[in-house]
Amino acid sequence: MDHRHRPHFVLALEPVEGAVRAARDTVRAALEGWNRRDVHGDLELITSELVTNAIRHANSITLVLYLPDDKTVMVEVWDDNPQGPSAPILDLQAEDGRGLLLVGALSNSWGWRSTAEGKVTWAQAAAP
Template sequence: MDHLQRPHFVLALRPVEAAVRAARDTVRAAMAGWNRQDVNGDLELITSELVTNAIRHATTITLVVSLPDDTTAMVEVWDDNPEGPQAPLADLQAESGRGLMLVGALSRSWGWRSTANGKVTWAQTVTP
């Protein structure tokens, strides 16, 4: 099956804090609509972290949620910043800066790639 025939959902977001909740709500609704489970809310948390990074570093953001196969869910965050995400050095006293570590810990795989207008940061999780 072609990837465009697989279930997917696209949502343009504004670079404001409220976008994080909208992105989580979208992921939850999409997964429920596709009758797939987001075990422990991992995909929602991953989405929150990726969208938060985009809000801090970009001016345009697009969320794509998809099911590339029968056991995988994927979230992609497209933005207009061409620089790839960088995990800061861990500061155990800092109130932020652990987002990419969480993404790495909760996802099966994750990464980013350049696009003509910026980049896309993505993560995949296993879904029953």
């Protein structure tokens, strides 16, 4: 079955601080609507980190959440900045800069791809 015919959700976000909370709340509500619970909050944290990066570097952001199969959840953050995320430099004294490390630790896989309008940063995780 084509993933576009499976449960999915799309949300346009403004690049403002409140977008992170809106994205987390949307992920929680969508998963609950699909009878799946993010018990440990991993998908909410993954979403928070991807949206936070987009807010810092882009002007246009869209969150896409879908279930490509019965065992997987995909979180995609589309934005208008064509530059891909850079590998984090670990600084134990820094207050930020660990977001993509968290995404990598909590997801099965993650990455990014270019689009005509910018890029998509995505993470794939086990469906709760």
